[in-house]
Amino acid sequence: MRTRLITSLPLLALAVSAMGALSAPVKTAGGVSGTITFTGTPPRMRPIDMSKEPSCASQHPTPVMTETVMAGAGNTVQNVVVYISAGDQAGAAAAQPVRYDQKGCQYVPHVLVMQVGQPLEIYNNDQTSHNIHPLATINPEWNKSQPPGTPPIKATYAKPEFITVKCNVHPWMHGYFAVLATSHYAISGNDGKFSLAGLAPGKYTITAWHEKFGTQSQEVTVSASGTVTANFVFKALPY
Amino acid sequence: MSRIPLLACAAEFGLLLSATGLLAAQAQTMSRIGNVTGNADAGKREYRRYCVGCHGPAGDGLGENAQWIDPKPRDFTAAVFKCRSTPTGSLPTDEDLFHSVSRGVVTTNMPSWEPLTRQARANVVAYIKTFSSRWATQGPGTPITIPAETPANIESILRGRDVFQKMECWKCHGPAGHGDGPAASTLTDSKDNPIRPYNFSTGSRFKCGETNADVYRIFMTGLDGTPMPSFADLMQPNDAWDLVHFLRTLQPLQTPEAAIWQTWLPAHAKELKPLGPDQGGR
Numbered sequence: 001m002r003t004r005l006i007t008s009l010p011l012l013a014l015a016v017s018a019m020g021a022l023s024a025p026v027k028t029a030g031g032v033s034g035t036i037t038f039t040g041t042p043p044r045m046r047p048i049d050m051s052k053e054p055s056c057a058s059q060h061p062t063p064v065m066t067e068t069v070m071a072g073a074g075n076t077v078q079n080v081v082v083y084i085s086a087g088d089q090a091g092a093a094a095a096q097p098v099r100y101d102q103k104g105c106q107y108v109p110h111v112l113v114m115q116v117g118q119p120l121e122i123y124n125n126d127q128t129s130h131n132i133h134p135l136a137t138i139n140p141e142w143n144k145s146q147p148p149g150t151p152p153i154k155a156t157y158a159k160p161e162f163i164t165v166k167c168n169v170h171p172w173m174h175g176y177f178a179v180l181a182t183s184h185y186a187i188s189g190n191d192g193k194f195s196l197a198g199l200a201p202g203k204y205t206i207t208a209w210h211e212k213f214g215t216q217s218q219e220v221t222v223s224a225s226g227t228v229t230a231n232f233v234f235k236a237l238p239y
Numbered sequence: 240m241s242r243i244p245l246l247a248c249a250a251e252f253g254l255l256l257s258a259t260g261l262l263a264a265q266a267q268t269m270s271r272i273g274n275v276t277g278n279a280d281a282g283k284r285e286y287r288r289y290c291v292g293c294h295g296p297a298g299d300g301l302g303e304n305a306q307w308i309d310p311k312p313r314d315f316t317a318a319v320f321k322c323r324s325t326p327t328g329s330l331p332t333d334e335d336l337f338h339s340v341s342r343g344v345v346t347t348n349m350p351s352w353e354p355l356t357r358q359a360r361a362n363v364v365a366y367i368k369t370f371s372s373r374w375a376t377q378g379p380g381t382p383i384t385i386p387a388e389t390p391a392n393i394e395s396i397l398r399g400r401d402v403f404q405k406m407e408c409w410k411c412h413g414p415a416g417h418g419d420g421p422a423a424s425t426l427t428d429s430k431d432n433p434i435r436p437y438n439f440s441t442g443s444r445f446k447c448g449e450t451n452a453d454v455y456r457i458f459m460t461g462l463d464g465t466p467m468p469s470f471a472d473l474m475q476p477n478d479a480w481d482l483v484h485f486l487r488t489l490q491p492l493q494t495p496e497a498a499i500w501q502t503w504l505p506a507h508a509k510e511l512k513p514l515g516p517d518q519g520g521r
Binding site: 132140141 | 329373425466
């Protein structure tokens, strides 16, 4: 069965490229872009006391701030994962591994996006032990130790989920794995901007997720050419 | 390019799926402990009588006693278990659950249910598995293999002491194993409740058993849902047995390891660097 499927793939690709050649003047892919902002009082980030872990504290000349809400000028928000939650024909998972680093007792990046089934590699760059404890509830929850100089921990996740990651040894270390079913995703920069490109014309639901502000969704219709704008405004609750 | 093979393939796949689904559903309402088969319907009656006060009618660990209990009762809907013979992240075997129910969990409010018959305990295990769909969608993990124990001698104990230092066990458990390491006061479980690391000086039993093989299993599989990680990818069986032998010397027990250690130590104490943050070891 498998051989038949595989042999049919190149033919299909040929057919698609032939179609592409015929309709060359018309753009077949649009996109969605926008800016993510919030209203209300900007939550204050606090300095992290790493004095219990001198090997990490010494790497930071000024105290590291918490990264829960990273706001930019004009109340833009960084680290918002924007992805297509409906209307997308999810393709095969990306084969290249995504990398998650522990450096200076921080997670880099703070939010790591990956696709379902995509290989994940976790590195310890510090001179101290970390334990990587992704608190998954839909996927299995595991917890592994990683002393300095040990090889990367490799894992994959089978189901879409936003997973909190923590290190029990260093309680200030908090990060997230965003495991998505789609290959169409973006993560907002400090200017709050995101852009999803290469979308076939059609209706989509796009969802924006933030660790503190939660999720929002909206429907967009992507035409054969041009980029649709979709902005998200989160509400910062006073606390 | 015909569509038929694809369709046939899909049909076969569907058949396969439904067959495994059936098997899984069956496994979810039954348990197998040696020659005893547990039944979830019968287990429900036992559960409603003995377990519900702490673990709650919905199995979510929110029984009426839960608010007075620390550590909190297990939430069966999450299907994350401390005591397993299987790798971290996987479901325990029926036997693992059976042993936890029978043994009880030392330093917690979970008593030993040995007074119930084996059949009753097997039934309870079957019923516990109905609270999470994980039992239907994934089977238990494959138990780790524990090779034969290496000889417990002073060399092994000293190597185990080096492992304790290198793996930074002291970060939580403290240089003397008193559960007072630098990270100890900050530890929380997966539900953000504070939790204490094990204090080796308090007794002979561990949460998941008391034999040397039980100790081996605890740090190789990790205690899921707690800060205790798995060291399976980091340790060879020899290292692991060495660590077991060293850990035994931290307990107030007249074990063979403790006897070896106490005989050796007085004449050699000065040769040892202290354990802990100052790059100790030998």
